[in-house]
Amino acid sequence: MRHAFVRLSCVVLFLAIFGCGRVDRHSETVELWHWMTDRDETLQKLARQYEQETGVRVHVELFAPSDAYSNKIIAAAQANVLPDIFGLLDKKPIVASFIKAGFVEDLTPAFEADGGAWQAELFPPAVDTNRFLPGNVEGVKPGIYGVPIDLTNIQLVFNRTLLKKAGIAEPAKTLDGFLEQVATLRRVGVTPFVSGFGEIWLVDCFASNYAFNILGEEKVMRTFQGEVPYTDSGWIEVLRVFDRLARAGAFMEGIVTKGNKYAEQDFALERAAFAFNGSWCVNVYHDMNPALDYGVTTLPAADPLLPMRSWGGAGSSFVVSAHGPNKEKAIAFLHWITRRDQQIVLTHETYNLPSNREAVVALPEVLGGFLRTMAHTTHPMIWSHSEDPVVVEALDKGIQAIIIGDATPEEIAARVQKVKEQQLRKLRRPGGF
């Protein structure tokens, strides 16, 4: 009896110690982890279809929300238990760190096989956001590291019914014109603009669009390198855009603490005439209010003589684990999912823009609008330099302070520059990186 107890205890102890070890690395099943709640059902369906067609099982697992997903991927990389297919939602330097640490397979040979047939099937901006160019500052071997399963861009959407109520025929193309429309909307009791500015990445996106418009890409990149200060008149002009919009009453009350889900709800329920949101909103608005009558346009330019750029490119991309036992199978599945027929299924079931050029058939009108604005997009992933995230946080929080009237653009510019100098000093000290 005593021996039996000791043996049982040994088994329990063994399971306790080794039971939470790494997953089976020799499984025949391709493991895919994603974060897209709205696309889970369709991905599961496509995985089943793929198994029927090829006999290869793809296990699709959802981990949401995206913040939690990012943390999970970092933890899985640290423990070396990454799945065969996963997404990297972090900023470019972190994506580069994953690649340099050897976690991500270089997909360039697959994209260039058959005379680059796979690459040619896809929209160039979608591929470009997954590409590291020669001489990139991150020091990553040039190549394509991700597969875009859809396309996205972030633009200004407008409610036709509410604009009509205010007698506005179409959204203004310039900031001055937009401010006049804001006043008109306020006069008829319509809240002009909503966005999820409680999430600082959306503030960052909005601000960088105006930075590209006012300063131009080259000067923005020089700012990131520390050559142009944030106290430059151009940057103060960018910050003044927020000040002018706030003073004109453009923003919905409480915009700086609003998560994007709440902002989407506000626009879908016709509580605001304009919203700054990504093309994924078509799916969200469709679920919340199928009768919503709205269109898409670019943000009104502060400087009408210079181009207005907005973030866009690959919507959701997957990478392949370099250490996974099913690399070839994983690449084959990702190639299959970006083919025309699968892309049509994804587009029509999830209302997202396809990454495959040939899948642009019978798109809903609003999605077509987003597609037309793709020509005016840019993306942090294709920029030659990235800003230090600590500086980005200081800038975005500073913009929130301007919106609520807590600080002036000049004060924020000075504060951000101070943070920038601190970070540059850290970078330049011996052993800095």
Next chain:
Amino acid sequence: MAFLPANRAMAVRPADAARNFFFVLPALVIFAVFYIYPFFELLRLSFHDWQGIGPMHWVGFQNFRELMADKVWWNSIGHAGYITLIALTFQNALAFALAIACDREIRLKRFYRVVFFIPPVLSEVVVGILWNWILHAGVQGGEQVGLLNNFLVEIGFPQMVHNWLSDPKTALTCIAVVHAWKGFGWGFLMLLAGLQTIDRQMYEAADIDGASPWRTFWNVTLPLMLPVIIVVVILTILGSMQVFVLILSLVSQGLVYHTEVPVTRILGAMSGTNQFGYACAQALVFGAMLIVLSFGLKKLLNRVRWS
């Protein structure tokens, strides 16, 4: 056994000692893997600059030096202190008052107990969504969308309509009040359990002596309830200092830096700005502060118990 010399009474055969150790081993392994090892890993990381992936760089005490000069960090501790203060006063006073009310023979006593315990069992995310709807500051068709602002207009106080969660003057107080609303049920339950352990004869004796209700409360209820009150205070402090899900749910990533608390700063440093080493230094300093606070309060509890 009690008459044996101490050294013989304590003597344990090596085989028995090994067997005893074997029984403790699973718990020891779990404790070491999930508590001791992460703690030392946290300590190690706090001396490094690390993005969460890729190479680590030894920076010595640099993260701690930066933390000492980080005004936002120290303000965040002040904010957590403010939320804790509201919880200690408003939340616990409410919990105690309701516990006393429910300790008496009143109608629907059981119903009230259930109702008061609903907020604590709700998820903080659910509470955040609920209160976001109440405190919403938007207007649609000329009418306030938020329940509170709408109510203020309806009862004739339109001048009191406010941007509750986006005004630095009110945002933190709103968070503190919602936190207190969510948390008072725990205190209520513990205090009610404490009140029910007081011998009823004490109250009868006080009544015969002609003591007023206030004097009975001051001289009978309060002294006998002190140990329970101290436990409630300790749990309130530890719970309130670590509040963060409710904040994320109410004000997303925060109103500038006006609603930051230590845990949101740690989260921000880790997943927002990818400063894992700095986040670990913050976590260590904050953990140390809570440990010191807990020991101080435990000492206080012991003193109260002895007195």
